[in-house]
Each structure stands twice: as structure tokens, then as C-alpha cells.
Amino acid sequence: MQELLEYRSKDIPYSRVLSSMCTIPHPIAIEAHNHFIETNLGDPGIFRGTKELECKLISMLGELLNNEKAAGYICSGGTEANIQGIRAARNIKAIKNSNIVIPKSAHFSFEKIGDILCVEIRRAKLDEEYKVDITAVEGLIDENTVAIVGIAGTTELGQIDPIDELSKLAIEKNIMLHVDAAFGGLVIPFMDNQYPFDFKLDGVSSITIDPHKMGMATIPSGGILFRDKSYLRALEVETPYLTVKAQYTLTGTRPGTGVASAYAVLKTLGFEGMKKIVKTCLKNTKVIVEEMEALGFEAVIEPIMNVVCFKCEEAERIKEELYKMRWVISTIREPKAIRFVIMPHVNEEVIKNFISDFRKIV
Numbered sequence: 001m002q003e004l005l006e007y008r009s010k011d012i013p014y015s016r017v018l019s020s021m022c023t024i025p026h027p028i029a030i031e032a033h034n035h036f037i038e039t040n041l042g043d044p045g046i047f048r049g050t051k052e053l054e055c056k057l058i059s060m061l062g063e064l065l066n067n068e069k070a071a072g073y074i075c076s077g078g079t080e081a082n083i084q085g086i087r088a089a090r091n092i093k094a095i096k097n098s099n100i101v102i103p104k105s106a107h108f109s110f111e112k113i114g115d116i117l118c119v120e121i122r123r124a125k126l127d128e129e130y131k132v133d134i135t136a137v138e139g140l141i142d143e144n145t146v147a148i149v150g151i152a153g154t155t156e157l158g159q160i161d162p163i164d165e166l167s168k169l170a171i172e173k174n175i176m177l178h179v180d181a182a183f184g185g186l187v188i189p190f191m192d193n194q195y196p197f198d199f200k201l202d203g204v205s206s207i208t209i210d211p212h213k214m215g216m217a218t219i220p221s222g223g224i225l226f227r228d229k230s231y232l233r234a235l236e237v238e239t240p241y242l243t244v245k246a247q248y249t250l251t252g253t254r255p256g257t258g259v260a261s262a263y264a265v266l267k268t269l270g271f272e273g274m275k276k277i278v279k280t281c282l283k284n285t286k287v288i289v290e291e292m293e294a295l296g297f298e299a300v301i302e303p304i305m306n307v308v309c310f311k312c313e314e315a316e317r318i319k320e321e322l323y324k325m326r327w328v329i330s331t332i333r334e335p336k337a338i339r340f341v342i343m344p345h346v347n348e349e350v351i352k353n354f355i356s357d358f359r360k361i362v
């Protein structure tokens with residue numbers, strides 16, 4: 001145990017991390033997690049109660065995303081959820097040499113999707129606000145396109161694509177629309193400004209929504225929700241020796257801990273509690289914007305959610321200098337900029353400590 005703890009002590013604590021979309025789990029999530037340590041949802045006939053809980057959590061998330069009939073499961077994270085969303089689209093359409101159209105701003109998990117699922121990935125350019133350009137998406141769609149993708153909370157800028165327009169396009173072209181709301185799914189519903197991004201839009205077929213990000217659940221806890229059960233059938237394989245006859249998940253053995261911890265947080269905090277958390281993160285985002293502006297930095301876009309980037313030609317050098325001081329920030333692909341994610345652990349004290357060291361560098 002001493003050996004383990006020595007390794008663990010080398011990890012950088014969240015209080016010095018301004019780059020991650022994960023955070024310290026809520027105390028109730030840790031308690032719930034501990035009760036479910038040995039659960040395996042890969043064989044739900046054994047872990048019947050845990051499976052029932054997963055169904056309740058999916059209904060809860062479905063309700064949040066304006067669809068009580070939503071079907072899905074809790075998976076390892078946004079990567080798996082995105083794979084499964086696109087895998088369902090590919091299997092349903094069953095077209096040879098299929099392709100999908102994604103925004104240039106999409107998460108790198110789509111690189112893996114192209115490789116694993118053997119679908120061509122077509123990247124549509126962005127407009128001047130870093131939202132996907134609808135005309136570009138339309139221009140890339142052809143008879144082999146099985147799905148288009150919109151991002152509700154881009155990893156780099158926290159921008160929200162025009163999902164309503166993508167939805168219209170998906171209906172017109174009779175293809176699936178997968179919305180990657182891995183981060184934004186548990187932010188947007190709790191913001192004062194409303195953005196259409198969920199199943200309320202008829203063209204949306206599937207949504208990625210990760211409790212292990214802003215849901216403060218323990219890792220791993222990702223979510224994939226489909227408009228209805230029929231999509232899950234497109235993912236099923238037979239399971240000759242389990243307590244169920246078929247399995248639609250990507251992994252076999254999978255933990256129930258993410259289900260329990262995510263459910264515990266949402267049930268404990270409720271809509272109002274989540275709203276408070278999001279409000280605090282947005283307030284702290286403003287604090288960091290003010291501090292950075294006072295130092296002469298300009299935000300790439302006015303932050304929509306609790307992700308913010310500042311233009312900086314020396315972004316890489318600054319990131320490295322900060323890392324030597326045990327601060328973790330990140331940089332983005334375009335334009336050259338430094339990026340902060342203001343998660344619940346990035347409170348005013350963390351920001352104060354960070355800015356004090358940041359000043360020394362710049």
C-alpha cells in the first residue's frame with residue numbers, strides 16, 4: 001500500500017489542473033461508488049438491481065434531454081459513446097463505403113471512429129464563430145453519408161454548433177444526427193441562456209452525455225442515449241452464455257459504479273443543485289476572463305460555457321513553464337491560444353493562486 005501511495009503522490013492534484021474536463025467527484029458519488037465496487041453490468045441478470053438503476057438513470061438523463069423514451073446505457077466515456085452513436089448509424093444504413101460529416105472542431109475520438117468502424121470521416125469547416133458551417137456540411141453529404149455530427153460544447157472552445165439547423169438537414173437528407181454533448185450535456189440544460197441541442201429537435205438521433213465530466217460522477221461514467229430502443233437493436237450481438245440473450249454495449253464486463261455515482265449526484269442535487277454548480281462555474285469563468293483581460297489577453301470567443309481560450313502566440317512555452325511549476329493548462333489547435341476549463345474544483349482560491357504564478361511567467 002505504501003508503494004501505491006508513493007506513486008499516487010506523484011499525481012498532480014486537481015487544485016492545480018485548469019485543463020481537465022473531469023473533476024473531483026461529489027462526496028455522494030464516492031459513497032455510492034464504494035457500494036457498487038464489485039458490480040458488473042456486463043451480465044445484468046446477476047446485477048439486476050444495478051441494471052434497474054441504470055434504466056432509471058437513463059430515464060432521468062432522457063428527461064433532461066427532452067425525451068422520456070430515450071434508450072441507452074452508461075459507458076466508459078465520451079469516446080465509447082461517440083463510437084456507439086456512429087456504429088448504430090452505420091449499421092442501420094448498412095451502406096458500403098459509408099462516410100460521416102463532422103465539424104472540424106470535433107473531438108479526436110472521431111479519428112478512432114474512422115479507424116475502427118471503417119467509415120470515411122469528412123470534416124466541415126467552421127464559421128468565424130467556430131461553429132460548424134452548415135453549407136459546408138451540406139456540401140460534404142452524398143449518397144454514402146450515414147450520419148452528420150454536431151457538437152454541443154466543443155472540447156477546445158466550449159462552442160455550440162447550430163444543432164437546430166443540423167437537425168433540419170438530417171431530416172431532409174434522411175440521415176442520422178449524432179450530437180456530441182459529452183461536456184455540454186450536463187451544462188447547457190442548467191444555463192440561463194438556452195440553446196436547442198437535444199431530442200426536442202426531431203432530427204437528433206443520438207446524444208453523448210458524460211456524467212464523469214460536469215456530472216461529478218466517478219470515472220468511468222459516460223453516456224450514450226438514442227431516440228428510442230430500435231437503435232440499440234442495431235448494436236446487438238448474441239451472448240450465448242450470459243443471463244441475457246443479447247448485448248448492445250461495446251465493452252463486455254463493465255462497472256456499475258458510474259451508474260450509482262451519477263445517479264447519486266443527480267438525485268441529491270436535483271435540477272436546482274446542478275444549476276447552482278453550473279452558475280458558480282460560469283461566475284468563476286468570468287473571474288478568470290477579467291484577470292486575463294487585465295493582463296492584456298483577449299478571449300478567442302466570448303465564453304458560452306465554462307471553457308475559455310485566450311489568444312497567445314507563446315501558448316506552448318507558457319504551458320511548459322507552468323507545468324514546471326506543477327500547473328496544468330492546455331493549448332488549442334487553432335488559433336494559437338491557451339485554454340482553461342473552469343470545473344467545480346477551479347474555485348476562486350485556485351484561480352487566485354494560479355493567476356499569481358501566471359503573472360510571474362508572462
Ligand code: PLP
Nearest residue numbers: 021077078079107155180182183
Ligand atoms: N467529446 C467531447 C466533446 C469531449 O470534450 C470529450 C473529452 O473531453 C470526449 C468526447 C471524449 O470523452 P472521454 O475522454 O470521456 O472518452
